[in-house]
Amino acid sequence: MTTTLPEFQTARLALRPRTIADLDLIAALNADPEVMRHIAPIGDPAMGREGIAARSFSHVARGLGYWSLFTQDGAEDFVGYVGLIPDGELPDRVQVSYRFATRYWGKGLGFEAVSRLLHHGFEALALPEVAVVTHPQNVASLRLAEKLGFEREATRPDALIGDPPVPALGLRQSRVCWLARAQAASGLNAR
Numbered sequence: 001m002t003t004t005l006p007e008f009q010t011a012r013l014a015l016r017p018r019t020i021a022d023l024d025l026i027a028a029l030n031a032d033p034e035v036m037r038h039i040a041p042i043g044d045p046a047m048g049r050e051g052i053a054a055r056s057f058s059h060v061a062r063g064l065g066y067w068s069l070f071t072q073d074g075a076e077d078f079v080g081y082v083g084l085i086p087d088g089e090l091p092d093r094v095q096v097s098y099r100f101a102t103r104y105w106g107k108g109l110g111f112e113a114v115s116r117l118l119h120h121g122f123e124a125l126a127l128p129e130v131a132v133v134t135h136p137q138n139v140a141s142l143r144l145a146e147k148l149g150f151e152r153e154a155t156r157p158d159a160l161i162g163d164p165p166v167p168a169l170g171l172r173q174s175r176v177c178w179l180a181r182a183q184a185a186s187g188l189n190a191r
C-alpha cells in the first residue's frame with residue numbers, strides 16, 4: 001500500500017499530489033460561477049474548503065487521489081486539478097475527475113494533464129476501466145473525454161450534477177482500449 005501519490009511532469013505542467021496548502025486554491029476554483037456552471041451550485045458545502053478536505057486524501061492508500069496542476073513556465077501558476085477517485089460505492093470502479101481555471105480553457109492543458117493521469121492509472125495501477133461522469137450539456141468536458149478515447153454509455157440517474165441537478169452522463173474506457181490506442185500512437189510516432 002502507498003501513502004503518497006507520485007508527481008508527474010508534462011511538457012507544460014507539473015502534476016503534484018494535492019496538499020493541505022492547495023485547499024484554498026481548489027475552494028477558489030469552486031467559487032467561480034463559470035467553472036461550476038455544469039457541476040454544482042456556488043456555495044454548495046461539498047465544494048467549499050471543508051468539503052474538499054474531507055474527500056481529498058481518503059483513497060491515497062489505494063493509489064487514488066487528486067493532483068494539483070501548476071504551470072512549468074517559471075511562474076508556477078495554479079491551473080486546476082485532476083484526480084483518479086472512486087466512482088460511486090463499488091470499490092473496483094474508478095473515475096477521472098478534472099477541473100481547470102477559466103483562463104486555461106482551450107489551450108490543450110486538459111488533454112495533456114488527463115492523458116498523463118490516465119497513463120498512470122492504466123499502466124502503473126493497471127486499472128481495468130476508468131469512467132468520466134459529466135453534465136450532458138458540458139460540451140468541453142464531453143469533447144475532452146471523447147478525444148481521450150472515452151465512449152458514451154448512458155445517463156446515470158444515480159449521479160446528479162449541475163444547478164439545477166440533472167442525471168449525469170457516463171463515459172467509459174477500458175485498459176485494453178487505452179493500451180491499444182497508446183500502442184497505435186507509438187507506432188505512428190515511430191514512422
